[in-house]
Amino acid sequence: MPAIKCVGILTSGGDAPGMNAAIRAVTRAAIFNKIRVKGIYRGYKGMITDEIEEFHTQNVSNIIQRGGTILKTARCAEFKTPEGRKQAYDKLKEHGVDSLVVIGGDGSLSGARVFAEEYNLPIVGLPGTIDNDLYGTDVTIGYDTALNTIMECVDKIRDTATSHERLFFIEVMGRDAGFLALNGAIASGAEAAIIPEISLEKDQLAEMIETGFRKSKNSSIVLVAESDVTGGAMGVAERVKKEYPQFDVRVSILGHLQRGGSPTAQDRILATRMGIAAIDALLDGQRNVMIGIQKDEIVNVPFSKAIKNDKPINKDLLRALCISSI
Ligand code: F6P
Secondary structure, eight states: OOOOOOOEEEEEESSOHHHHHHHHHHHHHHHHTTTTTEETTTTTHHHHTHHHHHHHGGGGGTOOTTSTTTTOOOOOOOGHHHHHHHHHHHHHHHHOEEEEEEEHHHHHHHHHHHHHHHHTEEEEEBBBOOOEEEOOOOOBTTTTHHHHHHHHHHHHHHHHHHHHHHEEEEEETTTTTHHHHHHHHHHOOOOOOOOOTOOOHHHHHHHHHHHHHHHOOOOEEEEEEEEEEHHHHHHHHHHHHHHHSSOEEEEEEOGGHHHHHHOOOOHHHHHHHHHHHHHHHHHHHOOEOOOOOOOEEEEEEEEEHHSSSSOOHHHHHHHHHHHHHH
């Protein structure tokens, strides 16, 4: 197996707080191991459009605390075609890049997997997404920061919900996963969470709302995970308004503010550990794996597992929400 001499780094898909900390760690770990580093801008697109630049340790100074990604990000349709990937590979060769670290979510790692197999290119992925929906890792980079943002927002909404004695449905991101909604609900003391992993029959929803309002509370907050399965906060609120016209219902969609902000200490540390582990994995001859963390230990998860499997919701969290919200 030829030695790794020059690694390219890119961020792809939705940005997540902590991506900069990961870029910094990958760059410095590579330089520490005498491997050259090339920053690739705008995700996979930057390979095709030749936006590739040599990175030194100073390129990543003063970024650990910044949200977003200094490398920019994009969702690239061209890279989904064999022609686009050929152009990308040719550009990498021109720049002497012989391996890649891809930081992103499910879609980004799926692209990495195809590319790695097609060109026999060593690629290691880092799970960078607020959704926390990658199998094989307890948490993803950006998830903790987004969760804290949600908690702060819900705390604020509770002030007005209590004052007006209203029932609020707050929609949070997560694509098709309910981790942000469920843990956001526990952390903010919400009355319930509606998540795609748990199907909620109509009368269950009714019961939840009624008991919620009967609990001598003068307001209720329900977190709803965005998803076609849940119908989103708007969908749920419409149903409730029709059946319970007596409730003063409001909807709040937190949206992209959940993706921004300075990463928490936990995300910075996670990104740093994972970034270093990505270079360790490449040096160790590991190929086509995502770096994960399980019970505070770094693990290498084959792309095939990380992408294909659905990450299960921990039932203990459902119980914690039920008990803590009585
Ligand atoms: O995957 C991260 C995420 O923020 C999801 O939670 C959300 O569904 C999606 O990206 C939004 O994507 P975009 O920024 O392209 O609208």
